[in-house]
Amino acid sequence: DTAVSQTPKYLVTQMGNDKSIKCEQNLGHDTMYWYKQDSKKFLKIMFSYNNKELIINETVPNRFSPKSPDKAHLNLHINSLELGDSAVYFCASSTRTAKNIQYFGAGTRLSVL
Amino acid sequence: AQKITQTQPGMFVQEKEAVTLDCTYDTSDPSYGLFWYKQPSSGEMIFLIYQGSYDQQNATEGRYSLNFQKARKSANLVISASQLGDSAMYFCAMREELAGGTSYGKLTFGQGTILTVHP
Numbered sequence: 001d002t003a004v005s006q007t008p009k010y011l012v013t014q015m016g017n018d019k020s021i022k023c024e025q026n027l028g029h030d031t032m033y034w035y036k037q038d039s040k041k042f043l044k045i046m047f048s049y050n051n052k053e054l055i056i057n058e059t060v061p062n063r064f065s066p067k068s069p070d071k072a073h074l075n076l077h078i079n080s081l082e083l084g085d086s087a088v089y090f091c092a093s094s095t096r097t098a099k100n101i102q103y104f105g106a107g108t109r110l111s112v113l
Numbered sequence: 114a115q116k117i118t119q120t121q122p123g124m125f126v127q128e129k130e131a132v133t134l135d136c137t138y139d140t141s142d143p144s145y146g147l148f149w150y151k152q153p154s155s156g157e158m159i160f161l162i163y164q165g166s167y168d169q170q171n172a173t174e175g176r177y178s179l180n181f182q183k184a185r186k187s188a189n190l191v192i193s194a195s196q197l198g199d200s201a202m203y204f205c206a207m208r209e210e211l212a213g214g215t216s217y218g219k220l221t222f223g224q225g226t227i228l229t230v231h232p
Binding site for chain 2: 041104
């Protein structure tokens with residue numbers, strides 16, 4: 001069983017379109033995250049939710065809207081896609097222990113044409 | 114200012130030898146966590162090892178150990194007995210505690226080091 005699963009794995013779309021990436025975790029964690037990895041492999045946090053409540057929002061354009069229907073799911077919706085949105089998007093989850101180790105999904109490679 | 118610095122863009126090691134991947138960090142927070150992740154060519158991010166700022170001993174997980182030198186603000190990853198499957202990109206990351214002792218979990222990553230293991 002995959003612990004943190006993201007769908008789709010690949011997403012190719014045209015500029016201006018709206019798309020969603022889904023993330024689900026079966027680890028029983030209470031906190032979920034979205035990270036963006038750019039073409040230079042640099043990883044940066046975008047959002048974090050704890051028990052469905054937004055706790056981190058890192059200066060991400062408001063075209064990006066995370067939605068957490070429950071603590072096992074954190075979806076990412078992107079409106080009006082731009083070329084610069086092309087990247088790999090990772091979902092992660094953790095639980096608020098002292099270590100707070102984040103476990104990542106396999107990533108979604110988004111290509112905006 | 115860069116909070117996590119990995120100064121080695123690429124490293125090479127012979128199979129079965131040990132290799133050290135460097136990581137330095139910058140924080141004024143007395144409580145923080147340090148992590149290493151592996152990203153193979155297939156793209157997933159795999160957690161390897163964790164070190165807490167208050168941990169007295171260096172963390173070890175199988176062939177991975179973390180050489181934690183708090184005064185120097187370094188957290189180098191040591192891989193012993195390298196295997197071909199260790200070829201990947203390795204990321205050092207830090208999680209700082211926010212004021213009030215509540216960890217929101219935000220990880221700040223370094224630039225990564227590409228490790229190539231030669232047979």
